[in-house]
Amino acid sequence: MNRSLLNILRFVVLVVAQVLIVNHIRLGGFVHPYIYLIFVMLLPINLPGWQLLISGFGIGLVIDLFMGTLGMHAGATTMMAFCRPSIIKLVSGTQKFENIKEPNVNQLGFPWFVRYTICIVAVHNFTLFMFEGFSFHLVGQALLRILISVPVSVFLILLILYLFSSTTKKKEFS
């Protein structure tokens, strides 16, 4: 399938899944798993920087519209998109990407993906909860939220990626 079409489809499916399903998960009121980050995580590695930033900003803004938090998610995903190239460099070390178009579990291996996901989610959650914390003067609470939410988000994202990419060839979703 056409790559950009695949990404658009992924965008829509992830936003709907995030807003209608994952947002209803509230274990004790402190856990905020965000699976829509998968969209930014799986964008092509060689995508020009400005496209990466706009994509991140775009999905954050759409999520914001649904959650009524205009700017917060957009800010966090933009930060995440900005950090993505450095994160990829950081987690891969000497690994080369000559024939890898976009990050996927099959070619890069599961350990690589775990590290990648943890870094991405940490950057996103940190930015997001800091925005929330600063605007409501509840920084201590924001830190607690980060500590609890990061592992849950990482687990959910890895689970979804694993479920959808364990088949022979990558299909529609991831």
Add this chain to the structure above:
Amino acid sequence: MLLFLVLEVLCIVFMTMTQNYHRQKRINTTNDLVGRIYETGNSIGDYFRLGKVNRELAEENAMLRRQLAATTDTTQSYLEVINADTIYEFIPARVVNNTVNRPNNYILINKGEADGIKKDMGVISSSGIVGIVSDVSQHYASVMSLLHSYTTISVRFKDSDQLANLRWETTNYRYGMVDDIPTHLKLQKGDTIVTSSYSYIFPENLMAGTVMELIPSPSGTLNKAKVRFATDFSSLKNVYVIHHTNKAEIDSLLQNQPKL
């Protein structure tokens, strides 16, 4: 890099724009398209909750019948009772989207301007108070939940008639906080807190919550109390928007008051 900075600054501008409750823009959640998507999503899940919703409505019905029976027992006819209360109209609505785990929570309901909903109307459920309408679009309205750091509601301790303010303590969606309780007031666990007559958003004597524990103030002036909300915000489905028919009159009166 430049683009990154521009986008981040844009986000921060958006955030400060929506922070201020009074300047809230239409672009915030109250958007008909967003409302419709939520509603479609909910309509799928609704079938699984029918049992619970039915039970709640039956309970409410039973309670209303009891109240009606109680009033007809006395010398008043129920028509008189209803007439006395007609300054309030109740518009039924359904919750389309609701959060409880953010510092400032909003509830989206499926009635809007077209159904006579206006800003600042009170919203209640069958079990207690819910929030205040903060923004309205054609067919949807967003409600500033009681679980919002800016919401305070004027309440009264039912047993002692002492007035106080109820607010959320911003962590657990089950519990709120009442500040400024005079030290002479003896409170017990389970004491009922209802809305006071000082608010023209909510009718008097609506259930707000029950006292969980009294927190003595360290300086010995005013105590606080932890309150369990009457409404379970995590499973909110059917709500009523309260239309105070004389609100315009009250508003104009308040405006004409000399500013202190």
